[in-house]
Amino acid sequence: MKFISINRNLFDLFVQLVKTSFKMRYQNSILGVLWVLIKPYSTFLVMYLVWTKILNQNIPNYPIYLLLGIIFYTFVNELVIIGQMSLIDRAGIILKVNFPRQIAVLSSLVSALINLGINLILVIILMLSSGIAVTLSGILYCLFIAMIIFIFCWGLAFFTSIISIRFRDLKNILELGMFLLYWVTPILFTVSSGLIPSTFTSVVAGNPLGILLNQVRAGFNIYDQVNIPLMLLYMFCAIVFAVLGGVFFQHNVKRIAEYF
Amino acid sequence: MDKILKSFEPNARESQELAIKVENVSKTFYTNEDTKFSLRSLFSSFFRQGKTKKFRVLRNVNIEIKKGEFVGLIGKNGSGKSTLLKLIAGIYNPDHGGKIQVNGSLVPFLELGVGFNTELSGRENIYLNGTILGMTKKFLDSKFKEIVKFADLAEFIETPVKNYSSGMLVRLAFSIAIQSHADIYILDEILAVGDENFQRKSRKVINRFKREKKTILFVSHDTNAIQTLCDRAILIDEHEVCADGNPASVIQEYRRLIEPQAEIDAVKMPEGKTTGESFGEKLIEITDVKITDNAGKQKSVYTTADIINISISYKNNSSEPHDYYIGVAIGNEVGQVITGTNSKNYQQHSTLRQTGTTIYKLAGRYFVDGKYYVTIGVFDYNTEEALHFLSQMYSFDMLSYGKDIGQISLPAEWEVS
Numbered sequence: 001m002k003f004i005s006i007n008r009n010l011f012d013l014f015v016q017l018v019k020t021s022f023k024m025r026y027q028n029s030i031l032g033v034l035w036v037l038i039k040p041y042s043t044f045l046v047m048y049l050v051w052t053k054i055l056n057q058n059i060p061n062y063p064i065y066l067l068l069g070i071i072f073y074t075f076v077n078e079l080v081i082i083g084q085m086s087l088i089d090r091a092g093i094i095l096k097v098n099f100p101r102q103i104a105v106l107s108s109l110v111s112a113l114i115n116l117g118i119n120l121i122l123v124i125i126l127m128l129s130s131g132i133a134v135t136l137s138g139i140l141y142c143l144f145i146a147m148i149i150f151i152f153c154w155g156l157a158f159f160t161s162i163i164s165i166r167f168r169d170l171k172n173i174l175e176l177g178m179f180l181l182y183w184v185t186p187i188l189f190t191v192s193s194g195l196i197p198s199t200f201t202s203v204v205a206g207n208p209l210g211i212l213l214n215q216v217r218a219g220f221n222i223y224d225q226v227n228i229p230l231m232l233l234y235m236f237c238a239i240v241f242a243v244l245g246g247v248f249f250q251h252n253v254k255r256i257a258e259y260f
Numbered sequence: 261m262d263k264i265l266k267s268f269e270p271n272a273r274e275s276q277e278l279a280i281k282v283e284n285v286s287k288t289f290y291t292n293e294d295t296k297f298s299l300r301s302l303f304s305s306f307f308r309q310g311k312t313k314k315f316r317v318l319r320n321v322n323i324e325i326k327k328g329e330f331v332g333l334i335g336k337n338g339s340g341k342s343t344l345l346k347l348i349a350g351i352y353n354p355d356h357g358g359k360i361q362v363n364g365s366l367v368p369f370l371e372l373g374v375g376f377n378t379e380l381s382g383r384e385n386i387y388l389n390g391t392i393l394g395m396t397k398k399f400l401d402s403k404f405k406e407i408v409k410f411a412d413l414a415e416f417i418e419t420p421v422k423n424y425s426s427g428m429l430v431r432l433a434f435s436i437a438i439q440s441h442a443d444i445y446i447l448d449e450i451l452a453v454g455d456e457n458f459q460r461k462s463r464k465v466i467n468r469f470k471r472e473k474k475t476i477l478f479v480s481h482d483t484n485a486i487q488t489l490c491d492r493a494i495l496i497d498e499h500e501v502c503a504d505g506n507p508a509s510v511i512q513e514y515r516r517l518i519e520p521q522a523e524i525d526a527v528k529m530p531e532g533k534t535t536g537e538s539f540g541e542k543l544i545e546i547t548d549v550k551i552t553d554n555a556g557k558q559k560s561v562y563t564t565a566d567i568i569n570i571s572i573s574y575k576n577n578s579s580e581p582h583d584y585y586i587g588v589a590i591g592n593e594v595g596q597v598i599t600g601t602n603s604k605n606y607q608q609h610s611t612l613r614q615t616g617t618t619i620y621k622l623a624g625r626y627f628v629d630g631k632y633y634v635t636i637g638v639f640d641y642n643t644e645e646a647l648h649f650l651s652q653m654y655s656f657d658m659l660s661y662g663k664d665i666g667q668i669s670l671p672a673e674w675e676v677s
Binding site: 005006008009012015019023024092093094095097098099254255257258 | 368
């Protein structure tokens with residue numbers, strides 16, 4: 001009986017933390033939850049205009065290609081940065097109450113997942129209105145890849161949240177890393193477009209995030225080919241990484257209270 | 261036969277009855293001189309070992325608290341009390357070799373309003389704080405009205421908490437916290453906050469916990485509270501357990517530690533001399549005041565078993581004999597006069613030639629715990645004019661073995677039928 005109520009409480013605590021972080025971001029802003037949509041879509045508009053009108057590139061289905069890239073990149077960016085800060089942000093309650101700290105990490109990540117969901121819904125609507133075929137398999141494939149990314153980043157968050165308590169400038173390093181990642185990932189461009197200098201083509205082509213992105217696009221038949229075995233491999237690696245992260249976290253989390 | 265059986269299972273029975281077991285627990289903090297938590301420090305330590313200072317906060321603590329015990333934890337600031345609480349609450353981990361066992365659910369009241377988010381409304385914070393403290397949403401739904409009522413915040417429950425006064429915050433936080441049904445509570449000086457009304461409410465709740473036989477570990481600087489509420493007290497000083505047992509004796513030990521000066525003073529000058537005011541024309545001048553017990557011994561702390569003798573010596577500065585009486589007033593720490601009387605009221609008519617001494621004897625039996633200030637005056641018998649007046653120049657500490665509260669302890673009888 002007590003076991004059930006403890007688990008019930010942990011679930012409720014998790015829900016409360018997610019609700020709180022969501023409210024905190026959008027509570028007093030005028031546009032509220034709309035900001036979730038405005039950021040990627042305004043980025044999209046700017047990039048689209050620059051790329052097609054100014055630079056005169058012509059990639060088939062470019063708007064959706066670009067949009068999917070931006071949305072997923074935003075997803076990864078949020079998972080990485082928020083995941084890293086998840087323990088530091090909750091220092092208040094961590095120092096006063098004993099609860100499984102994994103909940104603090106997971107509740108921070110879930111908000112990124114919710115944002116992705118909202119953005120995807122809008123993309124699907126746009127795709128339908130522009131005549132692109134949206135199949136159920138496409139959507140499921142897209143969600144599958146989102147899961148791979150989520151699980152991997154969860155593992156990453158297990159490592160970074162603990163490490164950044166001891167080394168606070170990890171945040172800056174990750175932000176820099178994400179910025180660099182942006183430009184070696186085929187978000188704006190395609191791997192084959194002639195804009196990439198030859199020295200970087202292998203990096204861009206081999207970039208796992210790029211591969212994942214292209215698979216999402218492939219699922220909707222916009223670009224590239226679907227490669228399910230490869231994605232299963234990726235999922236396996238992500239799970240292994242997450243498990244390692246979990247072990248690292250469990251082992252080190254007891255000592256963090258003294259480093260705040 | 262029973263004894264033999266018992267000897268085979270002493271631990272099982274013991275652990276059933278114990279709520280908290282602290283075994284050989286020490287806690288050391290490491291502070292780096294270079295406290296910048298950056299990668300630079302990682303590199304620099306490769307080449308130069310930054311000085312890491314070891315800071316021993318607790319040393320070899322062994323405590324066993326039985327279920328249902330109400331234990332008070334006292335000690336000077338910095339003695340390690342809060343660290344011990346955090347260790348028991350599972351927030352810190354003991355150094356290698358130490359072990360802490362907790363049997364039963366534990367709710368720490370280390371800070372009221374843990375997790376309170378100022379942007380959210382009172383309602384939202386009830387759920388947030390409540391789940392942090394271990395309650396489920398369903399439970400909070402059922403207790404919501406009660407929480408709001410106890411905190412007296414029905415009108416404001418939907419407004420953001422940042423608009424609450426500090427009193428409102430404390431009421432809300434406390435109201436949520438007491439709904440948690442745990443076996444063990446750890447209270448860290450939380451009764452010290454709030455106005456009188458709130459203090460009364462919190463006392464009531466603590467008493468309810470006591471009646472429900474909850475295990476409570478209570479940290480406070482309020483020795484009166486420790487005396488009245490606790491069955492047992494533990495004193496921590498210099499990072500170790502100094503005393504453990506009956507609250508009255510542990511508090512005495514505590515007083516001795518925080519007022520070591522009093523011991524020295526007892527040797528050098530009259531016990532309990534404090535700076536007060538002295539005025540009067542000094543036709544008759546008070547030369548000496550001694551506060552002792554009936555045996556003539558000057559003590560740092562008197563108990564309710566003592567009879568306090570205030571011995572006042574004085575001399576006549578004029579050449580003529582003078583009719584006089586002595587007045588004494590005893591006040592408490594809050595400035596109230598507990599008792600004020602004089603020898604004239606007691607039909608003492610004296611004439612002073614050169615020197616004299618009057619002893620005012622007062623039964624300690626009527627006092628409650630606290631520090632008392634003594635005001636003494638010598639008056640002209642006929643005009644009742646103060647000839648020499650020493651206002652609150654002396655003090656003595658009273659430790660009561662009884663548990664009465666209020667300003668004085670009156671003798672009474674109880675008839676139960």
